[in-house]
Amino acid sequence: MLFSSVLDALEDEPGAIDFYIGHELGHIHRGHLVWAPVLAPAAVLPLLGTGLARAHEYTCDRYGLAACESAADARIALAALVAGHTQRKHIDLAAFGQQRRESGGFWMSYHELIGGYPWLSKRVAAIESLAHGEEPDQPSRDWFAFVLAGVTPNLGAGGASSVLVFVATIGILAAIAIPAYQQYINRAVLVEALSQSEPVEKAIERYTIEKGKWPESLEAVGIADPELALGRAGAHRGVLELSEQGYLAVTLAGAPFNGGALVLTPQVSSGRIIAWSCTGNKLPPKMLPAECR
Numbered sequence: 001m002l003f004s005s006v007l008d009a010l011e012d013e014p015g016a017i018d019f020y021i022g023h024e025l026g027h028i029h030r031g032h033l034v035w036a037p038v039l040a041p042a043a044v045l046p047l048l049g050t051g052l053a054r055a056h057e058y059t060c061d062r063y064g065l066a067a068c069e070s071a072a073d074a075r076i077a078l079a080a081l082v083a084g085h086t087q088r089k090h091i092d093l094a095a096f097g098q099q100r101r102e103s104g105g106f107w108m109s110y111h112e113l114i115g116g117y118p119w120l121s122k123r124v125a126a127i128e129s130l131a132h133g134e135e136p137d138q139p140s141r142d143w144f145a146f147v148l149a150g151v152t153p154n155l156g157a158g159g160a161s162s163v164l165v166f167v168a169t170i171g172i173l174a175a176i177a178i179p180a181y182q183q184y185i186n187r188a189v190l191v192e193a194l195s196q197s198e199p200v201e202k203a204i205e206r207y208t209i210e211k212g213k214w215p216e217s218l219e220a221v222g223i224a225d226p227e228l229a230l231g232r233a234g235a236h237r238g239v240l241e242l243s244e245q246g247y248l249a250v251t252l253a254g255a256p257f258n259g260g261a262l263v264l265t266p267q268v269s270s271g272r273i274i275a276w277s278c279t280g281n282k283l284p285p286k287m288l289p290a291e292c293r
Helices: 004-009 014-029 032-043 046-069 071-090 093-104 106-111 120-131 141-151 163-197 198-211
Strands: 228-229 236-242 250-253 262-267 272-281
Touching: 004 014, 004 071, 014 032, 014 046, 014 071, 014 120, 014 262, 032 046, 046 071, 046 106, 071 093, 071 120, 093 106, 093 120, 106 141, 141 198, 163 198, 163 236, 163 262, 198 250, 198 262, 198 272
Parallel strands: none
Antiparallel strands: 228 236, 236 250, 250 262, 262 272
């Protein structure tokens, strides 16, 4: 596959175009595309799949060099890949090739290890060495980059960087979703506490109708056990408390409620309780059921 942008950049350099075409023909001659389906299962393996892809590029650069009339053509072609049509004439390829020494750091090492293309500075340096009949001298990579790259699979399109994007997206969603889910769970416990208090409210209403006064205790309305088991498998405990001031409270101990309570206050009309209002005491407003906010 040839890109028109690269051909345009090399319009006046037929020898450099030979390098470009020779490089692509190298992929065909070496059977890289033919073998790709066969090697696909192994290509996703960390380090191995991307390492093979980078080796393909180095190999095909040798094909491109063989197709050129001179090493200068190869340099021009690589300069176009590095800097594009406008700036390629101003690039110092020797200095650029020396920049490969900077690729031994962690981030540059990791970026290369999870990618299918070598750093262009390394490709330039390799072509310069081959043009002089020497084997390329490439710098070593950061050892920790190998550790991290060793657990980063090569998933093809988008490179392994797509994995990083995926992991980052999951991290962001988790940072949002986990607190929201925990808030939902906490609110569900309070909703359950509100629901379990309804029979007690009814018992108090009956008592006030029969006796004409506020009950002195929960036992007086037939509630022997003031504790409520709340949440999944009763993980949370609530305690019903009847106040002489005329309200019913459900206090929840332990995290995340830490002694906060739902306070249920009777609304009285003509000497009878007609409704109950709910408020929170020492509980975050977002945690409260809708009817208690």
